[in-house]
Amino acid sequence: MTLRWYGPGHDTVTLEQIRQIPGVTGVITTLYDTKPGEVWSQEAIHDLKKTVEDAGLNLSGIESVNVADEIKYAGPNRDKLIDNYIETLENLGKEDIHLVCYNFMPVFDWTRTELARKRPDGSTVLAYTQEAVDNLDPDKMFESIGSDMNGTVMPGWEPERMAQVKELFEKYKDVDEETLRENLIYFLKRIMPVCDKYDINMAIHPDDPAWPIFGLPRIITNKEQIHKVMDAVPNKHNGVTFCAGSYGTSLKNDLPDIIRSLPGRIHFAHVRNLKFNSPDDFEEAAHLSSDGNFDMYEIVKALHDIGFDGPIRPDHGRMIWGEIGMPGYGLYDRALGATYINGLWEAIDKSEKKCPELKEPAENSEK
Ligand code: DNO
DSSP states (O other): OOEEEETTTTOOOOOHHHHTTTTOOEEOOOOOOOTTTOOOOOHHHHHHHHHHHTTTTTEEEEOOOOOOHHHHHTOOTHHHHHHHHHHHHHHHHHHHHOOOEOOOOOSSSOOOOOEEETTTTSEEEEEHHHHHTTTTTTGGHHHHHHHTTTOOOOOOOHHHHTTTHHHHHHHHTTTHHHHHHHHHHHHHHHHHHHHHHTOOOOEEESSSSOOOOOOOOOOSSSSHHHHHHHHOOOOTTTEEEEEEHHHTTTTTHHHHHHHHHHHTTTEEEEEEEEEETTTTTEEOOSSGGSSSSSOOHHHHHHHTTOOOOOOOEEOOOOOOOOOOSSTTTOSHHHOOOOOOHHHHHHHHHHHHHOOOGGGGOOSSSSS
């Protein structure tokens, strides 16, 4: 079990606190000060790893090495930028890091329309309504939501990124779903040799929400789409971050079924719950099944059944007990989430050891 940690100076949660969460042995982190397209030096990676290890934790993976938009829309510098990405992967490999989560969403990373919706129990959570997105000028997105970040910089919402929104939209005007997928496949084919050399598992994060917003294409939203990308580059190092909260934004997605269809290709799992007030209005509930719409037991069981052995992390938590921190990334509710997921895992593991017939097969394993 792991927790996401943003690095010294960027996170309100400390490594010492993370170390005290039962069952959490590692962190998923990043070099938060680097911009998409920049090479990560081996020294900087080494220092980050040392900081984590000195606190008694493992550096279990990177989330994210962000892919520059110019690679996504295939601008003139894309090959140079991919060379830089390869150099970063090489430096990560030399530091014995074997998992990289990334996304291929144009312009925006994940999108929420409220960062502090109050729930009846007094906790606050991230939330999304389609109506709010439909009424929002993408250029004003940062202004409308920036004040709720509690003084933190949320991943995917960096002011520099938001400052370029207008220009970026222009660059994507001729990029449809098909082109974006071709650009992703081009990128994957170019980076696979370095991933093979250093055994680096690339784990693509799904688009969130799982449909096009602001007229931008989105290509990792459901089972069919993820399989297109898996099939186009059939290398184990071309893999998936299974994120329950992101695939789950679409109620059409059957989450355990997506998991069972990807044995051997899921390298990283984000496990959390969502509560839907309508198909167009959802909020990020506590992890517990009964607090939201997902059956968390079935999600964890599917991961267990396919033999998933990569890092899991609880995902966005509620703000509770007066904590002030990065929305979604406080300490307390994620710690509760980690403990709950660990409890489910232990129960499933022990039951299946006692009764192996409880294990359900993966989609493409022999029945
Ligand atoms: C949101 C995260 C995403 C994710 C990136 C991966 O909380 O899950 O920002 O890290 O999409 O590149």
